[in-house]
Amino acid sequence: MFYWFLKFVAIGPAVRAVFRPRAEGTENVPATGAAILASNHLSAADWIFMPMSLKRRVTFLAKAEYFTGTGIKGAAQRAFFSAAGQVPIDRSSASAAENAILTGIRTLHEGKILGIYPEGTRSPDGRLFRGKTGVARMALETGAPVIPVAMVYRKKKLPFGKKITRVTVRFGKPLDFSRYEGMSGDRFVERSITDEILYEIMMLSGQEYVDVYGATVKKSMDATGASAPEIVARLQPPPDEASDRAPTSLAG
Template structure:
């Protein structure tokens, strides 16, 4: 009930009035039954705007820390995330991917919608990065369709590294469902998993019109930080400039 309270009374109406999000391709999302909504990931606000434009509930996995806080802040945070459709998962351990998969299967097994960001983390520069194969494994093991999704403009509302940016009108674009039933029983083949994942990412790329980079986003972020630190180290200090 808290999910619908947030969506239609407490938070949703405010977001609709302030940001006026647009939705395209809503007919591509099944009116009933399970489906995976695979989206690009530009901002922490993505998980707010995508469910906002749908009449059905969408569940995601979220860091377990959001559900284990203490005190007033911890209780409020726990209530918000659990009530807004988030599922706790410990992403620090070796079994994080397996735990996420089990949680996702539970959502899909109930005939609900499960949202996933195949890139695994937010894009730091607006480009679309290589997808992780968990989305393919989930699709093949459950047999449900994958709806590619492009969320556009959320990196203006909430840019990477900032809580707030500037006012913009986000667009959520849903593509035609992808059916991978031809690969039934092949979830253990890593080449099939990569092929399915790449097909999903290609569909997202066409919807979002982002530049695609065949590198994992986490690796690209690490390389960017390393390059930035190297640049800072090479920059001349004030004393060096005076001496020269």
């Protein structure tokens, strides 16, 4: 109940008034049953704009720190993220990735919509980075369709030189990977599926694709102080090799 209060009373009206988010392709999201919404990740506000575009509730996997705070602030934060459809994940443990995948699979088996960011982190520079294969495993083990999603942010000029951000959320056509049933755990299949999903996100968003993990780039940025483009230039394969490794849509 509190979720709907947040969406339609507390936060929703203010967000719509300021950002005027647009949604395209919402008919591609099933009205019932499990589905994975696989989105690019450009802003900390992505998880607000995406669910506001849909009638159904979207569940996200969030770091456990949001649920363990103390005092009034901790209680308020815990209530907010719980009501907003966030499920806590302990990212500090050695099995964090496996726990996240299993929690996502359980959520999908419950017939819910799961929101996920295959890149695993926000983009360091606005480009689309290499996806992690957890999304493929979830799809293979649950049979849930994957709906590629693109968050598109554009600056609009206002009088007196000011600018405001306009947001568009694009939902692509569902991707069905039932042809790979029983192949969960095959790393080549899971990589191919993940690349297909990233390809569809790239087509929806218009972003440039980078065949490097965003988390790797951020770690190098912290260690060296270099910019994301500088790090990517060092890590990305040469042009000829990179063209061979870019995400491609799988045949039938």
